Amino acid sequence: MPQQINVGIIGCGAMGETHARCLAAIEHASIRAFCDADEQRAQALCATYHGGYATTDPERVLRDDTIDAVYICTHHDTHSTLCIRAAECHKHVMVEKPLALTLNECYAVGNAVEKHGITLMTGFKMRYYPAVARVKEYIPTPLVTTGQMLDGRWPDDFWANDPVKGGGNVLSQGCHTMDLVYYLNGSEPERIYAEGGNFTHQGLAIVDNIVATLRFKNGSVASIVQGDSGQTPFVSKFSFQVTDGRKTAHLRNRLKSVTFFDGEKPEEITDPEEYGFPEENRDFIRALLTTTAPPITHRDGLRATLLILKAFESLKTGLPQTISF
Ligand SMILES: NC(=O)c1ccc[n+]([C@@H]2O[C@H](COP(=O)([O-])OP(=O)(O)OC[C@H]3O[C@@H](n4cnc5c(N)ncnc54)[C@H](O)[C@@H]3O)[C@@H](O)[C@H]2O)c1
Known part of the structure; x- marks a missing residue:
């Protein structure tokens, strides 16, 4: 070795x-x-x-x-x-x-x-945040997951908004969102449907905001909101929620805070710093x-990138896209 x-x-x-x-x-x-x-x-x-x-x-x-x-x-x-x-x-x-x-x-x-x-x-x-690990432990098999990453508007001349060098916010940061939703859900995605397009950077040939629906092989579903149409101070740039039919867990505050709720008494934990x-x-x-x-293997990188690119295919065709790799 x-x-x-x-x-x-x-x-x-x-x-x-x-x-x-x-x-x-x-x-x-x-x-x-x-x-x-x-x-x-x-x-x-x-x-x-x-x-x-x-x-x-x-x-x-x-x-x-x-x-x-x-x-x-x-x-x-x-x-x-x-x-x-x-x-x-x-x-x-x-x-x-x-x-x-x-x-x-x-x-x-x-x-x-x-x-x-x-x-x-x-x-x-984002997989390394302790709050994410706690959510996985609290709800190992979610039924419904939501994942939102909404940033403030990126400057037009930011390289990541260049259609050739970067591809825009959805491709750039959406990979993180797709990966975290997959990771929290724990089942391979099999279908994605997306709406959205170019809302905040007219004149640039990029997709800057989408909402997407995913179906996983275990039958569970997720909804994704990704883009740079504006950040809300209430949840921060990140807001991820999982539910299993009885319990819920909600991540926010840049994934440092999580609220667990079993239907009776909410419990909240906040970490002092970010990790990863x-x-x-x-x-x-x-x-x-x-x-x-x-x-985190090459298949994780592939899955996350494919999900974004398939979401773009869905925007173009108006049809759900199957995921296989
Ligand atoms: N994981 C995260 O949280 C996170 C955060 C920010 C950026 N990123 C990613 O990191 C990557 C880099 O982003 P950044 O913010 O460091 O950008 P950056 O512009 O600060 O740095 C990129 C560097 O790559 C150089 N470069 C470009 N093409 C090259 C080539 N062919 N050969 C050698 N050098 C080349 C540029 O000159 C530049 O110095 C991107 O993929 C971005 O999406 C990830």
Whole structure:
């Protein structure tokens, strides 16, 4: 078994920095390469974390035999190509969401991961909040789930709103919502129907707000609200509720607060802080050190991205879409 995992970070912006900070605190992880299309960003992060080298060329990192794993923290249009190249170069991958921008690219990433037998984990930090774990324990098999992530309006010139680089709020952040609803529900989704479109960014070719209905294989259902049409201070950007026919649990306050209700007396718990980034990094490195599967696999990344892309298909066709992968 490996004693240490050597990492290259591709994309040295906000998330590259966040992951570098988390990795620097992990004893058996070492960052050896910092890559960014913007040379100064790569050099700046390299200097801060005393890494091996800075480069603008992802191929240099992917072909570096001393590197075991790459973090893909670039803009969305590069994720699938970099994931596939990483798999071909036998590098393990931690990738930020979404996995890809099209259904075909999603399937291609899944095929490459399985063909080359690498480990690919997607950064779904929301699974690590203690309040989420408490909800899963309180209601292990929900019947009806609601998941809402509504942000304040994103600036038009934000890269994530660029139709090519980002794809808009629903693709960018909706992956988190889809993943958390799946995770809380615990059953594979089989059908999705969506309404919505471009409400807050006219002139940009993006979907910025949707409501969607999901049906899961165990017969349970969920409704999703995703977009940047405005945040409500009452629940914060996040509001997730599960019910099982008798009990309810409601997450809000950026997933730090949860209210449990058994029909008689509500009970509320609030955590002092947010979680996720250090925990997901520790899990990824631990999985590579112990050659075991990480708790969030490439199939989780695929499912969440596919659900958003299938929701877009539903908007276009006006029809429910089946989910299979
Ligand atoms: N999990 C979360 O909570 C969370 C939060 C924010 C962003 N994200 C995700 O993280 C990813 C990065 O977002 P960010 O906020 O760090 O963006 P950012 O703009 O701060 O950083 C992205 C960096 O990637 C670089 N880049 C783009 N294409 C490249 C290429 N081909 N090769 C090398 N470098 C390239 C850019 O120059 C930029 O420095 C996105 O997928 C985003 O959706 C996740």
